[in-house]
Amino acid sequence: MIAMTLADLAAAVGGTVVDGSPDTVVTGGVEFDSRLIGPGDLFVAFVGAKVDGHDYVPAAMSAGAAAVLGTRPTGVPAVVVDDCLAALGRLARAVVDRLPQLTIVGITGSSGKTSTKDLIVQLLRRVGPTVGPPGSFNNELGLPHTVLRADRSTRFLVLEMGARGAGHLTYLCGIAPPTVAVVVNVGVAHIGEFGSVEAIAEAKSELVRALPPAGLAVLNADDPRVRAMAGLTTARALLVGTAPDAALRADRVTIDDRGQPAYVLVDSNHSLDVQLRLSGPHQVTNSALAAAVALELGLPWAELGPALSELRLVSTRRMDVFDRPDGVTVIDDSYNANPASTAAALHAQAAIGRGRRRVAVLGYLAELGGMEREGHEQVGRLAAELGVDRLVVVGPGAEPIHDGAVAVAEWGGESVVVSDQVAAVAWLRGELRPGDVVLVKGSRYRTWDVADALRDENVVAV
Ligand SMILES: Nc1ncnc2c1ncn2[C@@H]1O[C@H](COP(=O)(O)OP(=O)(O)OP(=O)(O)O)[C@@H](O)[C@H]1O
Ligand SMILES: [Mg+2]
Secondary structure, eight states: OOOEEHHHHHHHHTOEEESSOTTOEEOSOEESSGGGOOTTOEEEOOBOSSOBGGGGHHHHHHTTOOEEEESSOOSSSEEEOSOHHHHHHHHHHHHHHTOTTOEEEEEEOSSOHHHHHHHHHHHHTTTSOEEOOSTTOOSTTHHHHHHTTOOTTOOEEEEEOOOSSTTHHHHHHHHSOOSEEEEOOOOSTTHHHHSSHHHHHHHHHHHHHTOOTTOEEEEETTOHHHHGGGGGOSSEEEEEESSTTOSEEEEEEEEOTTSOEEEEEEOSSOEEEEEOSSOSTHHHHHHHHHHHHHHHTTOOHHHHHHHHHTOOOOSTTSSEEEEOTTSOEEEEOTTOOOHHHHHHHHHHHHHHTTTSOEEEEEEOOOOOGGGHHHHHHHHHHHHHHTTOSEEEEESGGGHHHHHHHHTOTTOOOEEEEESSHHHHHHHHHHHOOTTOEEEEEOSTTTTHHHHHHHHSTTTSOO
């Protein structure tokens, strides 16, 4: 963070300085985990359901914290507020206001936010100092935390923005107003909370609506609900994707046997052969969106080809393809799942597993609300239609995946439902053969152990 006195901090967040001089300066970062505190940092003492951050003030101070942001005095220099989360947002906004050189890029979508964010960060680092969140820090806590890492040397601030309801993105954009908005897709992720796809589209569109007239909306041309957002802003809209009318178009897409896409990236003046070293057809969209942002923000076309081919997977458990010494190829996409991202992963597996036996270990897809049964069945149907050889459905909640698959009359594969992850690993231990291509996917932690077991070569003996 930029250096701020407690007096400045208190003014920014509407709080009161207690137990210390208003001239005390916070010179470091802002952390709410006392274990991450370093010299000069501000420790934010959140009161959670289980832990009270104020209990960790002594630990934070001995780690070098300059001061505390909390909801009650603890005998050390602090700014006391009513609501730490709101204060964190206000502080982040105050920092943004002091950094006029920043270009803020906001990214939203139902799936692919983190993946696309990681690509945009990698490309923009070639243009100038860039700050982006680790992993999936995309909410009212993670976003200001990321913003507060920016300082006077930062040129680009890349922010993943998640929405679990109406008004969420407007709130996040109020903290860090983007001039570039990227919308990856509108799917059924979190539909349980939203109620309908239309409500999801409406919530995602808040990012585009927040753009200033001189801003830029980078929109997935292949998603009708995202395209339609061009009409919601006076900012310029750039359609990106494989659609014929995309201003930046990924043409002649092919996927090799590592699931790695190649395509020709074209605009009205350029044509560039792109070979990605990332797996999955969805990386075509993600990388083209990232290329659009980078080109707009100063990466020359001449540097784009190598830059795209050097993109790497940054956040774990997302289409992480690795070969085991025994000849089994694993696609670890276990970070999270919804019907769209599972479809993308199954297509990738079909490409990687051409001519090989394909085993798909699929767990429960969370947060589908009224679409729960249909969503799971749809995934099972697709797995069968794509000719998966063995389907291992993990946990009773995921059973409709099995139902969807076995309902495909012409499917020659087999499906089993296993009770949990341990049973899935046991099944794999007995059934896997060298040469198999195994996809592991489910909602959060539901299939992580299976992926981890496959990573540890000793667990599954083939
Ligand atoms: N453009 C895309 N379309 C569909 N699926 C995608 C796309 N990009 C990534 N995915 C897949 O979606 C899953 C989630 O990816 P990622 O973590 O990037 O999404 P996210 O939007 O950040 O998710 P979250 O809401 O959990 O933060 C992964 O399995 C990933 O491979
Ligand atoms: Mg994410």
